[in-house]
Amino acid sequence: MKIKNQKLSNDTFFSEREEVLQQWPTGKEVDLDDAVDHQKKIPLTRRFGEVLARGVEEQRTLIQPRAGVALTGEHIKLLQFLESQGEADLLPTTVDSYTRLNRYNEAENGIEKSKETGRSMLNGFPIVNYGVEVCRNVTSALKKPVQVRHGTPDARLLTEISIAGGFTSFEGGGISYNIPYSKDHSIEETLLNWQYTDRLVGWYEEAGISINREPFGPLTGTLIPPFISNSVAVIETLLAATQGVKDITVGYGQCGNLIQDVSAIRALTKVTREYLDKFGFHDVRITTVFHQWMGGFPQDEAKAFGVISWGAAAAALAKASKVIVKTPHEAMGVPTKEANAAGLRATKQVISMLKDQDLREIPAVLTESEIIAEETRCILAKVEELGKGDYAVGTVAAFEAGVIDIPFAPSRYNMGKVFPARDNLGAVRLLQMGNLPLTAELKEFHRSKLEERAKQEKRPVSFQMVIDDVYAIGKGFLVGRPR
């Protein structure tokens, strides 16, 4: 195995870098000194980490949409619209699918076709093809900080151009942008790719430029028990911190049970801090992101508003640092800018109304959150053991052994033995535990929670519950009860 969880040496990094910058002509435009100069000129009101920190200070959950189209002018207009009409606190630039797969030729074709037809033929903004200057035009046309959001297993060149282009935050990680987004990339390969991204961010840190980094919390977005996504978040945080990243936003996708959701965010903050401290990363700042319901949405727009608002409420009551907002078009397709802004405004209203309310310290949350923390520690301890103390080596081994196993993932490198189902109150538990290294007691806890539901439904615990639960939200319910 080639990978090791240690800071890339300058030699390794810069020689790899030469290669990376040649992957596409715009790579040549990246000049680190010039990039640092440019980043230094960005006012604090447009620095992602700064704005996040201020939100945390004011106990205000910030709101952020997803959005990206093919043409620069249109993309700027879209983001300005979300800023003014959507009252977004933080902005995204969602990258198109070709760029995510490093197919820059096809992205070029998409840009041409979009110019010809005047319509966006790509499902996002092709950052690499446009290169540094165009990105600077985008990021400086806005009042709020902008983050790159994508789903790219190999995002090395994308990171280079994004940071030089004035983006101040970058989403993704070697696990979270592989397992849910890819079929054939090995974990080792993508961990290596993301060491590069993190090292680059670390390099900027050392040059006095802090770039916010955000592991993708929700994974497949479908019935992920909090401890599984929290474990991935902690690992990606440790790997990033090793490369010198100092500002990290760990994420979580709403499950729908309020107590579990608030507990998940609480445990996420706590265990991430715990492990950072354990490895001496005391100066790494942690914030949290809560993703509104990431699974299948109801088709009806009014019902979608209900789901969106409930996500906003849970985020506010959990005092997440920010919330990623869905739109009333979610079940249908890429939203119009109006639908996107409407989702934001509904969210803003709920967040503002709940600004002064907080459920993090109620007893039910304390209990559930302790369970999640304990489960997370089981996984992390096993990863550490498998890697003999090295979290990168351990992660590769953990996926092989099914010690980390992400429900509903498309990747061949994920064991796929774990199946979740909801308990009687709608909290996500485990039905099939695969090789997850939980203690006997914790396994029994999951089993008993599902037995409780089975009893209520007068049917045995079975795989049909999984199916019923996946369908349930589309039908309006959390728990897929038999009729």
Added chain:
Amino acid sequence: MKIKNQKLSNDTFFSEREEVLQQWPTGKEVDLDDAVDHQKKIPLTRRFGEVLARGVEEQRTLIQPRAGVALTGEHIKLLQFLESQGEADLLPTTVDSYTRLNRYNEAENGIEKSKETGRSMLNGFPIVNYGVEVCRNVTSALKKPVQVRHGTPDARLLTEISIAGGFTSFEGGGISYNIPYSKDHSIEETLLNWQYTDRLVGWYEEAGISINREPFGPLTGTLIPPFISNSVAVIETLLAATQGVKDITVGYGQCGNLIQDVSAIRALTKVTREYLDKFGFHDVRITTVFHQWMGGFPQDEAKAFGVISWGAAAAALAKASKVIVKTPHEAMGVPTKEANAAGLRATKQVISMLKDQDLREIPAVLTESEIIAEETRCILAKVEELGKGDYAVGTVAAFEAGVIDIPFAPSRYNMGKVFPARDNLGAVRLLQMGNLPLTAELKEFHRSKLEERAKQEKRPVSFQMVIDDVYAIGKGFLVGRPR
């Protein structure tokens, strides 16, 4: 004083009844035997109390809109639309403003004008003018039970025609349909009117027909501390029970702080039961209604969806028996049927998602709910004392003395010395306590809660807070903080 809280004798009732039925020609159509026959034929699926009871059994909060237009055909279509496209569990017939003021000539004129123009020139359905047969056409054209919702200080004839017309539930009360809805009606007068309504419902009970009764919980809808509206609800329940009413839905208008809202519903159920039992009304059934935010709404429809959904969430988490639903047009005017159905569907989605979740027994709710119960008992004890055991006499005296005092009410018979403001977490407390008979300890509790806020806001507790809080929701916040 003429009023006494005792069951009207048959003599008194039937001689008054003769007069009432002559207030408008349609009164003559009411035949009690025929009405009982008709009511007996209504299937259980269309009986309000039955459907409510089934919802309670299934722990499912039912949803109900407000709606009413001038023309019968249109009104039926509107309700059918809300049933099919809004997924309403319970239906309303909202009565127009002329009927509320017993101005039947003007209502007649409104019907004529509406027929001529084909548009509804009344803001509701004029039940009295249409009479028994037309009402039967309406109530039997629907699959769900229908309730009369209005705001009528003297609803005697309206009750007669409504019940004979096949409605199975009737909103209002001598306090709740006077103080927020009128300027010049004395409390004694309206209590007498509502004794008639309640006696009529009691008469039907005795004839084997159970009609659901619902005191109007939210009062002026604006910053009403829960114990004030709960006190009114308990009094109206006792007065109704005295006349033989057996099925009562007590109501509460959302304040916005989750803990306070859940606690209010919990305390409402508890104290109502307590007082019914105290006076021997063990067989009176109690259910609860939660009103989504009754104060000023945001103009923006997406934001309105946020407010609506948050109301739905609080109702579900409080396990209210039903929730009265607002619409995205609330701030603008009477909603279209589409906007009405959209509000319902957003609500249905949230209610269904939260069906299995319940916050009624968390410690913070237990504490707050005990405080509300205690406050309510202070008011009720004083009313009882003032009336020397008679709650009708006591109520009249209580309003005179400011022992009951409803914030922002238009009535001359309300003292108007009480002003509420929100505390630091958004719960509604008292800023000016007028003559409310709270214990010194409770008064100190309110004061200290507001001091907490004042400290946070670095300004003294003052009337400006009241103003800021009334404006706040329109601006998106619960608590009106200084800028």
Added chain:
Amino acid sequence: MSGITVVIGVIGADVHAVGNKIIDFALQEAGFNVVNLGVMVSQEEFVQAAIETDADAILVSSLYGHGEIDCQGLREKCEEAGLNDIPLIAGGNLVVGKQNFEEVEARFMKMGFNKVTSPGTPIEEIFEYLKELPVLTQGLQ
């Protein structure tokens, strides 16, 4: 003290009292002399109060939807009583349902109102306008 006197009230059978109380407070804070008639105010009461207090303007609120009917004829009543050019201002939810505001405004201007505000317009937004009234009305008289 601006020395400007305004009569305020909610017209017709309308009982929406909250906005009325807020407007009263806000106007007083801003230094106006306020004559508040409360809710359910008839046209006659508005005119009478304006005469008695020598008011500079009448601010009519209507929330419940029947504003158009209730306000019809107010200008004529003012003229009959000799209040020739008194500014009439209307605000609230003046009509039934969500309607195009320009059209609503036009209908009220035609009825003789001098200023009409859209639903939810806070009273603060017309302070400037009110403060210029004495100048305006002097010009007219």
Added chain:
Amino acid sequence: MSGITVVIGVIGADVHAVGNKIIDFALQEAGFNVVNLGVMVSQEEFVQAAIETDADAILVSSLYGHGEIDCQGLREKCEEAGLNDIPLIAGGNLVVGKQNFEEVEARFMKMGFNKVTSPGTPIEEIFEYLKELPVLTQGLQ
């Protein structure tokens, strides 16, 4: 056992795996023989699998928006490989954004698909259709 064999998979560079797993389970429960190619399936893989398993139909899923591009030419590939009248069925979020479904359906029918379903149509809704396939295809051959 219905004896009906269907090939299923998510076409193109699309990784949406949840629906695919659910469809697999539901079809098997209903008695179909399911050949599941998973996500990121190329046209060639669909054709190859249909030949190898002598399938009665190919069920193509596309969720991520590029379905129209990814499905173009599948009918031609089938014909080249000798799968002359094999029913092609498409479902999921076939195009980018919220579009009129009738138009989307027409475009896919023109590409040679035999049945096209709108976003979120549950697989159960085409069971009847699938069960009649052998009859249909026999009639054709």
